[in-house]
Amino acid sequence: MNAFKRFFLTMATITSKFIREAQKLPPLKMFLRAFSSAPQMELLPIRKELGKFEGGSVDLEMDEQTGIAVMTLNNPRRLNSMTGKMMVDMSDRITQLEQWKKGKGLILMGIGGNFCSGGDLTFVRKALHYGAEMATYQHHTLTRLLNLPLISVALLQGHTLGGGAELSTACDFRVMSPTAKVGFVQIKMGLTTGWGATTRLVHLLGRQKALGLLCSAKVLSAEEAKSEGLVDSVMMYGLSQEDEFTECKKWLVSNYCRHDSDLIQATKSSVVYSDLNRDLDTSLRNEREVFAQYWGGPAQKAALEANVKHNK
Numbered sequence: 584m585n586a587f588k589r590f591f592l593t594m595a596t597i598t599s600k601f602i603r604e605a606q607k608l609p610p611l612k613m614f615l616r617a618f619s620s621a622p623q624m625e626l627l628p629i630r631k632e633l634g635k636f637e638g639g640s641v642d643l644e645m646d647e648q649t650g651i652a653v654m655t656l657n658n659p660r661r662l663n664s665m666t667g668k669m670m671v672d673m674s675d676r677i678t679q680l681e682q683w684k685k686g687k688g689l690i691l692m693g694i695g696g697n698f699c700s701g702g703d704l705t706f707v708r709k710a711l712h713y714g715a716e717m718a719t720y721q722h723h724t725l726t727r728l729l730n731l732p733l734i735s736v737a738l739l740q741g742h743t744l745g746g747g748a749e750l751s752t753a754c755d756f757r758v759m760s761p762t763a764k765v766g767f768v769q770i771k772m773g774l775t776t777g778w779g780a781t782t783r784l785v786h787l788l789g790r791q792k793a794l795g796l797l798c799s800a801k802v803l804s805a806e807e808a809k810s811e812g813l814v815d816s817v818m819m820y821g822l823s824q825e826d827e828f829t830e831c832k833k834w835l836v837s838n839y840c841r842h843d844s845d846l847i848q849a850t851k852s853s854v855v856y857s858d859l860n861r862d863l864d865t866s867l868r869n870e871r872e873v874f875a876q877y878w879g880g881p882a883q884k885a886a887l888e889a890n891v892k893h894n895k
């Protein structure tokens with residue numbers, strides 16, 4: 584056998600071994616689906632109990648044309664603070680979004696110019712025996728929100744306090760109205776975070792900033808929130824609530840949702856997978872698997888044909 588043939592055979596063996604290895608991996612989407620829905624059964628009794636605390640709703644609009652969904656907290660008389668029923672609603676809306684194949688982005692906002700002023704204190708007062716269960720339910724729901732295969736942004740207008748601030752950290756990004764306020768005021772309410780924000784803040788900002796925000800309970804202006812790194816963009820002054828929504832949507836679409844929904848979902852899912860594992864080998868193996876699905880596919884071929892230049 585000549586050297587060329589030997590080289591060719593060695594490469595073929597390595598390649599087929601790589602493919603066999605790759606085929607043994609659990610499919611990424613199956614893994615994420617299993618993660619997102621596995622403990623649902625255990626949560627059914629909590630869901631039933633929370634559903635009894637009526638008031639407000641969480642609504643969802645999904646635009647098939649643009650691939651952008653808007654999830655709205657709707658309890659305006661109480662500044663969109665969350666009741667038990669709203670927690671159940673939110674979980675159901677997230678189930679809808681988990682199944683949305685054509686989706687690209689999600690805006691989470693409150694109706695009437697406020698994001699969310701935390702737990703609805705009327706509900707909180709009636710549910711004082713139910714903290715551990717509520718936190719379990721909210722952890723599950725907000726982890727699913729964070730892990731949606733969509734690019735999510737919270738639009739912070741008016742008040743974002745306590746549980747509302749926690750909720751905002753379960754989105755990928757935060758855009759804030761210049762006159763809005765945000766604060767992790769739990770410590771002032773005799774609480775630590777119940778909806779997972781400590782974990783997410785440490786991850787997002789590092790332990791020192793997280794500790795500072797949580798222990799000071801400081802209510803931050805938009806500029807302060809931006810300089811802490813909590814907020815990604817502050818809108819210009821003088822816009823109406825509706826115009827702020829339009830600007831937020833433009834920000835999301837022009838920055839992160841211009842490309843194909845399949846690729847956006849694959850990219851977000853890979854980021855989530857990597858984050859869940861925090862294990863370089865597993866993460867890289869997964870990255871290869873996703874990469875291999877697209878290499879040589881129609882999108883790559885179209886880009887090659889279009890002779891895309893990245894300096895224009």
Ligand SMILES: C[C@@H](C(=O)O)C(=O)SCCNC(=O)CCNC(=O)[C@H](O)C(C)(C)COP(=O)(O)OP(=O)(O)OC[C@H]1O[C@@H](n2cnc3c(N)ncnc32)[C@H](O)[C@@H]1OP(=O)(O)O
Binds near residue numbers: 660747768769
């Ligand atoms: C569950 C826990 C957790 O993290 O686990 C938490 O969320 S701790 C954080 C819980 N959230 C809070 O503690 C916020 C408490 N609320 C406030 O600090 C204040 O309302 C502000 C949010 C600063 C807004 O003051 P502002 O003077 O602009 O309006 P306001 O006080 O007249 O509020 C308008 C109406 O909304 C109600 N309202 C506001 N926030 C509420 C809440 N979280 N639960 C139930 N009702 C609430 C007020 O009682 C009032 O109803 P009436 O017109 O009927 O009087």
